[in-house]
Amino acid sequence: MLLATLIHRASLPCPQVGPEQAAQLLEQHYGLTGRLQSLGSQQDLNYRIDSDRGRFVLKICRGDYAAVELQAQHAALNRLQTRAQVRVPRVIKALTGEELLTVAVDGQTLHLRLLDYIDGQPLTHLPHLGREVIAGFGELCGRMSLALADFVHPGLDRTLQWDPRHAQELITHLLATLENLPHRAALEHVAEQVSTRIRPLVDRLPCQAVHMDITDDNVVWQRDAQRHWQIQGVIDFGDLVHTWRIADLSVTCAALLHHAEGDPFAILPAIHACHAINPLQREELQALWPLIVARAAVLVLSSEQQQRLDPDNSYLLKNAEHEWEIFHVATSVPFELMEAAILGSVGEALPPVASQDFAPLLPGLVGREFALIDLGVLSPHFEAGNWELPGIDRRLLDEAAAVHGLAASRYGQYRLSRTCPDSASEPATFPLHVELHLPHGTLLEAPFAGVLRQGVDGLLSLHDADLSVRLWGVKTSLKADSELVKGQILGEVHAPLTVQLCRADLEPPLFCTPSRAPAWQALCPSPAALLGLACDAEPELDPEALLARRDASFARSQKHYYVDPPRIERGWRNHLIDMQGRSYLDMLNNVAVLGHGHPRMAAVAARQWSLLNTNSRFHYAAIAEFSERLLALAPDAMDRVFLVNSGTEANDLAIRLAWAYSGGKDMLSVLEAYHGWSVAADAVSTSIADNPQALSSRPDWVHPVTAPNTYRGEFRGQDSAPDYVRSVEHNLAKIAANQRQLAGFICEPVYGNAGGISLPPGYLQQVYALVRAQGGVCIADEVQVGYGRMGHFFWGFEEQGVVPDIITMAKGMGNGQPLGAVITRREIAEALEAEGYFFSSSGGSPVSCRIGMAVLDVMEEENLWENAQVVGGHFKARLEELIDRHPLVGAVHGSGFYLGLELVRDRQTLEPATEETARLCDRLRELGIFMQPTGDYLNILKIKPPMVTSKRSVDFFVDMLSKVLDEQL
Known part of the structure; x- marks a missing residue:
């Protein structure tokens, strides 16, 4: 009798009621009119109604379903309105006051119900679900289970094809009756394994009322302002039944396998979250994976049967691919492995192996x-x-x-x-x-x-x-x-x-x-x-404990990337390697121009350390040799070098030089720029991404000018230089009107903080002329964009066809060794002597100088400038291809190995996709890529990898970037 009922229920086709007939039923029985839209279902028929009274769902099912089963659903919905911490649909009464109607349409006996509609979207077709969403499904299972724990109704005692207590019988029957079935041998093997593992647990599994369909189809979500998914409600109580409590979570986990990208371990956050809210018994945890596999088998078998009964049902056809994917993922690992993983996810373990009775192997x-x-x-x-x-x-x-x-x-x-x-x-x-x-x-x-x-x-x-x-x-x-x-x-x-x-x-x-x-x-x-050998690896430091130690001792304003950063202790070329041996593509480390772990750097540093390292007031050859090498790279008019430790120190010194040479203090700087953390360098930095108070905390000697951003600035396009120059003229006029002496103008020749945007052609030529006319000096901040990184130019200012008075640099000069420099003319350098001598304890040390020269040697020997040009050109071309494929990609900036990918929600308004960019960077990290946002809106990928980056790495990065953009951030 049970099998006959199962077979009958599993073979019912969908009711045949067209939109016009549904509209007539709706007006006749509920007094509603509106636009109808068909919603997918396997055996029922659902229409969404948009009416002037709101949005509703008309549910039509065959009369073969007992009315008491539908009444049980209504009772559960009414109960959950007050008991659950999640919204569920309300039942709308018909004109007669009834919640359930039985009608005849074209010889079909049908049950009719009307529910209110919960706005949002299911996540069925979202390619990737983040850990927090997967955990959200698990939390929901736990809450729903608690809310229905003591719910009883005669309509719950029903024979349902999805009830895992009947899975074995249904699978056996469908295997016997379906001809030309794909993967028949695998299905038969799975059925046998499930039965073997479930049988000993059956009598110890607690039972209660369960929803049995908390899936990506039936949970409605919406994004919040930060683009995080939030649950709006649970729909479709058609599978409500009294069965094993763990069945609810098994159904949810099976559905999540469709989003697991082949990894069944992806469901573990859901199990952990459910257990935290509604603790599961050990027997339930042991039964969970066999029930998930059984659910996968029932899904594909039922789908195959239903498609043969109802070949025109598009909903079935769309879901079939997902269901087979679930089955393949569910059968890709041993049952024993998943049992161990599930137990481990909630802090339980398998009993230890008894080893005391072993005889020696050797x-x-x-x-x-x-x-x-x-x-x-x-x-x-x-x-x-x-x-x-x-x-x-x-x-x-x-x-x-x-x-x-x-x-x-x-x-x-x-x-x-x-x-x-x-x-x-x-x-x-x-x-x-x-x-x-x-x-x-x-x-x-x-x-x-x-x-x-x-x-x-x-x-x-x-x-x-x-x-x-x-x-x-x-x-x-x-x-x-x-x-x-x-x-x-x-x-x-x-x-x-x-x-x-x-x-x-x-x-x-x-x-x-x-x-x-x-x-x-x-x-x-x-x-x-x-x-008989102590051959186990020594335990690793707990990563959370180590991070806590860092936060307890290291100033927390010195931030780290990511909320839960991997521990990086090794690098090689353009990759960083964590303690578990995973290599991450380093797309943001413009310090290590030669790449990580370069043997020449190790050898040169070790050799010089073994000889001498001291301060630059001692006389040694390396400081003269390195200074000469730097001057050979600079414009002909420049003949003096200062060696310092960092870009901040270089820019701070450049400002002091401008003060000393000009006799004034007032500086022009460009909005949205960053120049360092010292008092002076921070004063001329106006990036609110680095300092939210930047615009309101500038000293009166700093005069920010409009950012010449040709993409999203006040004036756009390549002919906008004159418009931006007016802001400079305005500020110069104010300084002159106040009878103050201009000290200088500091600017990155390529807009680094905005992702490497080129300044409008002619901009620096006009500004430099205006600044020099008022006795000021022009500082080119090349800390990020210079030193060959741009590919076509060694210095960023070459793109603008200008020669600055002072060049500052750092970052890649030492490939990670603290090393910076200021290059200028003799008369500017010597102006500082009136204020006393300049000294940097470690700047220009023998070790730093030797490393600095070795960097230049390797860059030349390994053709890294050419690599920046050739591979960097390929890189930009591949990024530009994304503009046509992904609406979120607004523009690609920069050149060589200094690129910026700007993400916008609207290409007309240029609304920045800030939250999407943050999520993209986190997702790229999961895929083995380090990337971080930049810009005042943190909506630009600041792409500045080591200059050894290969075409293979570039293609991997762009392919993964495209993949994540396809995932609908």
Whole structure:
């Protein structure tokens, strides 16, 4: 009887009621008229009505559904109006005062209901759901479950095809009746596994009323002002039933797999959030993944059946692809792995492996000392990118064994050699095994009694009821399926020996990703007890605790990127590497022009440190040599160099030089610009992104002029220079009228803080002439944009065809070594002597000078200026392609390796997409890219990577950027 009911209910086609008929029913029974829009459904028919009385949903289902089931839904809705912390639809009574009507249409007996409409949108077709949204679904499950915990109604005792208690029967029936079914073998295998795992838990699973359809289709969301998704309400109570409590969360998690991008671990935040609100029993946690897999199987089988009954139902066709995706993700990992992950997500764990009864695997080596080789991220064996060499880990173990006789890797030490640059996927860096290099012929014995098996690639494994030990590099004369006693000889070593311990009958990987490491560790614990060897990796510092220590001791105004930043301790070329071996594409570090970890920098610094490092008042060759190198790069008229530690110090000194030379103090600076953090450099900085009080806190000697922003400024286009020059003329006139002497004008020749926007042609020529006419000096702040980064020009001011009086620079000069410079003419430099001598303790030190010269050498030898031009040109062209594909992309600024991508919500009003930009940067970090916003509205991607950046890295960045823009930020 149960199966017959299930089959009947599962095979009901959608009611046949057209829009005109629906409109007649609506006016006849509810007195409503309006515009109707069909809404998708599998077996019911839903119409949205826009009327002058509001927006409603007309729900039509077949009369085969008992009225008491629909009345149960209404009772639940009325209850949730006051009990739940989320909005649910109200039931609208018909003209007769009834909530449920039964009518006949073209020979069909139908049930009719009208509900109010909850504005918002489902997230079904959103490609990516962030962690906070996934957790939001879990929180909602917990709240709904609590609100319905004691709800009872006779209409809840129903036979429903989605009820997981009947999943096995339904799957079995549909498998038997559906011909030409895709993936039949996988479905049959899944059905058997689900049944095996659920059967022992059935009697211990608590039951209650559950919604059974809290999915991306039936939860309505809207974005708030910060572009965060907020739940507006829950709709569609058609699957309300009394069943296992955990069924609700299983349905939600199954739906979320459609957005998981192939990673079933993506659902863990939902489980954690649900458990935090409504704690789940251990048996429920153990049943959860089998129920998710069962739900996936029922979804695809029901969809296949329904499509054959109702081939014109477009809703079914659209959802079929999603449902098969859910099934494939749900069956991509072992049940045991997901059980361990789910338990771990709520702080529970599998029982430990009993290891006290193991016999030694290598009895002849008990008590012998092994060389444990560091293969981790900070290993001293790795330098200059040698970890990228094929087989480097094994070679290091071989070399150690040749010296020490015995060598071993560490279990659970994240391997640097397995990092994957320019990849959105987390690399599998966590070893679930130990590799030992031993004398060939070393005997191995069975650590416990079990059955011997042989697999591919030389795998030899020993299994008992609960455990297996997996071995590679062993030669044996034993036959497969031999039953061994503890201590029996297994074979002998004939190659590097790999040892992996594992629970149950699994085929785990040798390496896993960091996010899966806790779950896999629970299933594949350390083989240390088998080996009698303390070979486990030392525990990492807790990242949250380390960040708390930073915040407790390091001034918090010195911010860090990201709310939960990864711990970065290594870099190589244009990538930064965290402690778990993940490589992040560095798209914002314009300090390391040569890239990270450059061997020349290490060698030059070490050599000079071993000789001398002191202050610049001592006499040594490097300071003269480096100053000469800098002057050779500067315009001919410039003949004096000051060496300092930073761009801030360089700009501060430039302002002092302008004061000393001109005899005045008043400075012109450009709005929206940033020049540093010292008192003087901050005074001429007007970027409200760096200092929200910038515009109201300028001293009276600073005169900001209108920002010559050709994209979103007061005047736009390439012919706007005269309009912007008027602001300069106005301020110069004010200074003259007050009988004050102008000191100078400071400006980035390319608008760095706004993403590398070129100034309008002719702007600096006109401004420099006006400033010099009033006795002021012109300062070109090249700290960010100069030194070859722009590609076509070594200095930014070359683009404007001008020569400044003072050039300031820093950033890439030392490739990370504190190093800055001011270049000017002799008469300006010597004007400062009237105020006393200038001194910078570390500026121009021997180490800094040697590093500065080495940077110039490497830039030339490795053709980095040419790389900035060629690869930078490709970069800009690829970014410009995004303008036609993504409405959010307003413009691409800059050149070479100083680029800006400006995001706007409207290309006419140029409304800045500030919140979208922040979310984009966070999402790029998830995909393995470091990027941060810039500009007064923080809506511009400030793209300034190391100058060694390759075309491959550029393409990866733009592809990921396009992917995120497709995700509807």
